[in-house]
Amino acid sequence: xxxxxxxxxxxxxxxxxxxxLAEAVGTPVYVYSxxxxxxxxxxxxxxLVAEGIRGEHGGDPLLAFAxxxxxxxxxxxxxxxxxxxxxxxxxxxxxxxxAAGVPPEKIVFSGVGKTADEIAFALKVGVSEINVESEPxxxxxxxxxxxxxxxxxxxxxxxxxxxxxGHAKISTGKADNKFGVSLSEAERLYAKAANDxxxxxxxxxxxxxSQITDLAPxxxxxxxxxxxxxxxxxxxxxxERLDLGGGLGVPYFNQPTPxxxxxxxxxxxxxxxxxxxxxxxxxxxxxxxxxxxxxxxVLHVHERPEGRKxxxxxxxxxxxxxxxxxxxYHEIVAVKPRPxxxxxxxxxxxxxxxxxxxxxxxxxxxxxxxxxxxxxxxxAYGAVMSSEYNSRxxxxxxxxxxxxxxxxxxxxxxxxxxxxxxTAPWL
Numbered sequence: 001x002x003x004x005x006x007x008x009x010x011x012x013x014x015x016x017x018x019x020x021l022a023e024a025v026g027t028p029v030y031v032y033s034x035x036x037x038x039x040x041x042x043x044x045x046x047x048l049v050a051e052g053i054r055g056e057h058g059g060d061p062l063l064a065f066a067x068x069x070x071x072x073x074x075x076x077x078x079x080x081x082x083x084x085x086x087x088x089x090x091x092x093x094x095x096x097x098x099a100a101g102v103p104p105e106k107i108v109f110s111g112v113g114k115t116a117d118e119i120a121f122a123l124k125v126g127v128s129e130i131n132v133e134s135e136p137x138x139x140x141x142x143x144x145x146x147x148x149x150x151x152x153x154x155x156x157x158x159x160x161x162x163x164x165x166g167h168a169k170i171s172t173g174k175a176d177n178k179f180g181v182s183l184s185e186a187e188r189l190y191a192k193a194a195n196d197x198x199x200x201x202x203x204x205x206x207x208x209x210s211q212i213t214d215l216a217p218x219x220x221x222x223x224x225x226x227x228x229x230x231x232x233x234x235x236x237x238x239x240e241r242l243d244l245g246g247g248l249g250v251p252y253f254n255q256p257t258p259x260x261x262x263x264x265x266x267x268x269x270x271x272x273x274x275x276x277x278x279x280x281x282x283x284x285x286x287x288x289x290x291x292x293x294x295x296x297x298v299l300h301v302h303e304r305p306e307g308r309k310x311x312x313x314x315x316x317x318x319x320x321x322x323x324x325x326x327x328x329y330h331e332i333v334a335v336k337p338r339p340x341x342x343x344x345x346x347x348x349x350x351x352x353x354x355x356x357x358x359x360x361x362x363x364x365x366x367x368x369x370x371x372x373x374x375x376x377x378x379x380a381y382g383a384v385m386s387s388e389y390n391s392r393x394x395x396x397x398x399x400x401x402x403x404x405x406x407x408x409x410x411x412x413x414x415x416x417x418x419x420x421x422x423t424a425p426w427l
Contacts, residue, residue, distance in 0.1 A: 002290040003033040004376065011335045011374055015403040018295055018335050022372055025396055025407060027297040028315035030383045032070075032408075034078055034401040036291035037379075041065075041082050044283055047261040051269035056241075056278040062128070064108045066246055066284025067093040069380040074399050074408035075288065076100035085128070087246075087282040091118040098125065108243065108280065110157070110205075112137070119144045123152055131205050131243070133157045133180050135189055142198030154193060155203040155243060158186045158228065160221040162208050180206065183224060190232055190239075201237070203277070204228055207245025210285060213258040215267045218247070222271045229275060239277065244268065246282040250289045250377065261286075285380040292379020294320050294395070295335070298371045299350070309345045311367050316349030317356040318389040320375060320382055324355040332358070334365040335372035343367070351390050383409070388417060 003014045011018050013031050021031065041063065048061050055061040064085035067076065071093060076086065077100040085106030086097035097107050104126040109118075112133045119141050122130055132138040132154050145152040159180035181189060186204065193201040208221050222244060229239045249258035259267075268279075296315035303309045322328035332347060342363035349356040358375070367373070383397050397409040 002376075003035045004293055004374070006337075009336060011333065013293070013400045013405075016400045016405050018293075018374065019372055021398065021400075021405060022295050022297070022335075025398060026411060027295050027372070028313075028319050028395040029295050029411075030292055030378065030395055030397045031295060031405075032072075032075060032288075032292045032379055032397065032399050034399060037075065037078050037287060038082060040287040040291065041079055041084060044261045044264075044281075044286065045083075047265040048268070048279070048281070050262075051265040053265060053268055053272075053279050055280065061278075062106060062108075062280035064106065064128075064243075064280055064282050065287060066282050067096060068384065069284030070288040070292070070382075071096050071384050072397055072399075072408055073100045074397075074406070076102065078399070079287070085280075087284070088127075091121050094118075094122060094125065094127065104128070108282070110207075110282075114140070116140060116144050119152070120148060123148055123150050129153045129155050129202055129241070131155050131157045132193075135181070135185070135192075138189060138193060138199070142193075142196050145198035151198060151200050153200050153202050155205045155241060156181060156186050156190050156193070156201065158183060158204055158206045158225065160206055160208065160224045162217045162221040162224075183228060186228055187231060187235070190237060191235065194237055201239075203239055203241030203243065204232075205243030205245065205280075207243075207282060208247060210247050211249045212247045213249040215259050215263060218264075219267050219271055222268065226272055226275055229277065241280060242272075242275070242277040243280045243282065246284055246286070248283065248286045250286050250380075287380075289377045289380040292377075292382060294375040294378040294382055296373055296375070298367050298369055298373065300369045301345070301367055309343065311345040311347045311364070311373075313347065313349055313358075313373065315375075315395070316351040316390070316392065317353065318351060318387045318392050319349075319395045320358070320378060321385050321387075322381055323358045324353075330358070330378060331376040332362060332364060333374050333376065334367065335374055337365040338367075338371075340366050347373075351392075391417065393417060 062085050064087040065079050066087045080102045086102045087108045088094045089111035107127040109122045109127050110131040141152045157180040193199040232239050296313040299312045317324045343366045346360045347358040396411040399408045
């Protein structure tokens, strides 16, 4: 469920008219629903708790929101107030999480290429754990920790060699993906960490991909992780935590309906029943995707003599890269649908790239210049992946709560954009 619905023939976000918001803020613009963010977080948390899946000291499992999905500080703060942690992959993301009020003990630091400075920063602020993804990285974490007179809490990220994910570029759990260590390495590295003065291994973790709509590969990966925990404990090693990542798919309207959080929780309970660990998860897309839309305005409709119609928008691939990068599908709806039979359009942006095409031959409500359209399911991997390509200004972001809204990232000016650059002294 999301909170973008038609009222009186017009699309609203909660109690805010999207057409009125577009007039006030301009387009393109990202719009997020607080109620949807809160609901999606609560549904996942409650499903896990109902199945007895607990975190440290018997409390709720740690839901460390994947900051890479939507890094806006106001979005992170909305989730932090509900108890969410943060899954981060850079010092910048750690800083965003801290700025949003996420306690350091709820921040997980992941990623395959951490620098010594980033590791030092993570240790100084006291993150929950560093998920190490290779032996060289583990050795680097040890050196940095010892130089600071500290002992780094680490979890070993395991690549369970399970194929999953909605696209090859978001599948992360196969042996030929760059993430994590193999199961055959994990036991040796965990034992090595336990005997390292700079490290304290606290658990193991895996993440096999994103937009997963079938629980079978997750169940396979999780069973392998359970076996690993049992083997490590059989060797006398303490394993306190198990991070099962994220990846549960969301309904992108043209794709198979994904399992519900309740289905997901029941599968975990079946697979992990009786395993005494503190669980954590890294949801991103499933919380944020359907909590946001990208609003755009039709610049004009270009009809070729042979009948092909192009709806040219003021939004482009620099604003929403997913269709160009992943062949991703986003439902596109008119904010004020016109009466009449649907019309087939290619929906494109103004960037000088053929790849700046959101969809081809899509049947939509009849469109005219000046009409507003909304790209649904744009709350994850939307604004956070945007750029200034073609020297286009970044789209603003707006957060709605009931009948109120706030601009949580303003649209920069051209002067702002140019001021970030400097001229070489010889010019």
